[in-house]
Amino acid sequence: VYHRWTPIIMILFLFLSDTLVPVITVELHEPVTFTCVLADEDFIRNGLQWYKQSVGDNLKLILTLRKNANPVYEPEFSGSRFIVKHDKNISNLTIVRTIKEDKGMYHCAVRNWDKFSWSGTYLTSDYSVVQSTVSDPVHPGDSVTLQCSVLSDSESDTCPRNHSVYWFRAGSDESHPNIIYTDGNNECEKRSDTVKSCVYHFSVDISSSDAGTYYCAVATCGQILFGNGTKLDIDADI
Structure with missing residues (x-):
């Protein structure tokens, strides 16, 4: 029986295991x-x-x-x-x-x-996942929006646009990432004649315990792809 939490369990298993088949994503x-x-x-x-x-x-x-x-x-x-x-x-x-x-x-x-x-x-080679960076430290009380872009070859994109997107946070003091489940807001745009971009956003109201690296994971077309991570540094001195 397929349960809505099944993809999350699968993604966490892929994220933590070092024995699964490696995946390489390459541009055409x-x-x-x-x-x-x-x-x-x-x-x-x-x-x-x-x-x-x-x-x-x-x-x-x-x-x-x-x-x-x-x-x-x-x-x-x-x-x-x-x-x-x-x-x-x-x-x-x-x-x-x-x-x-x-x-x-x-x-x-x-x-x-x-x-x-x-x-x-x-x-x-059909899909790649790119995350935005946050270069400056943020402060408690700030609201930060993280961005996860799914790039696909528009000529061979036969899968639904609504990918399943999940977010993880790996704190510096934690051995395993915490799962943050979100449907996310998304918009798709055609970046060129051959590349389409679907952009997903995740907003975080910052507290002092929210420092860490945030990863998005995208389940689409029978495969699970991970972003490269977005690091958030929290500056508690205001």
Whole structure:
């Protein structure tokens, strides 16, 4: 049964866990690099494979890399756009120029006798989340409005405009962030021919205990994206 607090629990789990699949957000036409850390330098002896998996699709082999040999690319993936480099126990796969079809999960897989290693990174290029900054200290009694902008590729934006937006506050004396739930006020505007911006606001009436870093989290299109945080410094001397 889906409960309205379920997204909050999921977001908090993603926020605090260091074992979940990492997410990389990249602007279209920009390069991106995925890194695979192997157990040891000889782990590649029987071959390392890089795979791509789009949502709802099967794994597709990108290339196979063996020790002291050139990488072997599959026909669907060009060696001019996908570049692999290997140094000791680290393998990097770079997409030279991303397109919207590159969105998906990228896996590296290695097996050497009874050892097996598998890791993945999720790539998204449709959305990015940017938060505004507050450069000057604020005082108790002030009202501050935080801003969270969701940038999307307007050509491929097939999801509803009303994203689910959540706010967190991480104080300097707290080990975990506090959840602040808000629907938020939002407005969408087309920033250019290819980019659309949805802006969400969250107002805080400042007290001396409100110092910390505020994060917005946006649930949209089956993924959860985090902003880079807005730090509030409280100056109690008036």
